[in-house]
Amino acid sequence: MISRFLKSIIIGLALVMLFSCENSLKTIQEITKEDTLASMAAYNVLYERSDSGFLQVVLRSPLMEQYDTDRNNPYTEFPEGFEVTFFDKSGEKVSFISAEYGVNYRKKQLLQARKNVIVKNFDTQEQLNTENLTWDQKKKVIHTHTFVKITSPDNVIFGDSLWAKEDFSSREIYNMKGEIEVDEEDDN
Numbered sequence: 001m002i003s004r005f006l007k008s009i010i011i012g013l014a015l016v017m018l019f020s021c022e023n024s025l026k027t028i029q030e031i032t033k034e035d036t037l038a039s040m041a042a043y044n045v046l047y048e049r050s051d052s053g054f055l056q057v058v059l060r061s062p063l064m065e066q067y068d069t070d071r072n073n074p075y076t077e078f079p080e081g082f083e084v085t086f087f088d089k090s091g092e093k094v095s096f097i098s099a100e101y102g103v104n105y106r107k108k109q110l111l112q113a114r115k116n117v118i119v120k121n122f123d124t125q126e127q128l129n130t131e132n133l134t135w136d137q138k139k140k141v142i143h144t145h146t147f148v149k150i151t152s153p154d155n156v157i158f159g160d161s162l163w164a165k166e167d168f169s170s171r172e173i174y175n176m177k178g179e180i181e182v183d184e185e186d187d188n
Contacts, residue, residue, distance in 0.1 A: 040066040058085045078102040081115075095167070096120040099133070109137035117144075121168045126152045130162070140166045148173065 047059040061082040068074045083098040097120075099113035112134050119128040119142070129149040135142045143163045150157045150173070157178035164171030 039068045054089050055087050055091060057087070059083070072107070074106050076104045076106065078104075082113075093122045095122060097133075097135075111135040111137065119168075124152065124168065126150060126168060128162070128168075135166065137166075142166055 042064045043062065045059065045061045045064045047057075048055060049057040059082065061078045062080040063078065064082075065077045065079065066074070067077065078099075079101060081098065081100040082102045084096065085093055086095045088094050097113065097118065099117040100115035102111060102113045104111045112132070114132050117128075117130045117133045119133070120126070127150070129151070130144050130146055132146045133142055133144045141163065142165075143161075145161045148159045148162045150159075150162075155178060157173060157176055159173035159177070160175040162171060162173050
C-alpha cells in the first residue's frame, strides 16, 4: 500500500514537472522591461528657432526621436546624426556643431554628441574635431575626455581632452601637442 502511494506521488510530481511552465531569462526581461518606444519620431527634420524675427538656430536631422517614458529624464535622440547652426542677431553664422549620433536630455539641458563630432566657430575660423563631446547648456561649457584636434588658420593643435566655454572664447586642452607658426622678423 505504501509503495503504491509512493509511486502515485512520484508519478504526480513527474507530471507536474513535465507540464510546468518555465520562463527563460530573456522572456522575463522582455515582460518586465520599461517601454522604450519613441513617443514621437520625425524624418528629414528642419527646425528653425527665431526670436523677435531674427533667426537664432537651425537644426537638421534625418531622424529625430523623442522619448518621454521617464518623466524625470525626457530626451531627444538623433540616431542618424544632426547638424545645428547658430546665428547672431544680424543673421550671420556664429557656430556650427554636427555629429553622426546625438542625444539631448531636455530637463538636464545636456547634449551628448558622438562619432565624428565637428564644432566650428565662424568668427575665429576654428574647428574642433573629436569623437565624443558633451555640451552643458546650463553651465555654457563643452567638454570631452577623448582625443581632440583644433584647426585654426595658423595652426593645428592636438590634445587628449578638452574643457571650453561654449563660444570657445576660453578653453583648456590637456596634454596638448602641435605646431604653432611663429612670425619671425628677418634681421638682414
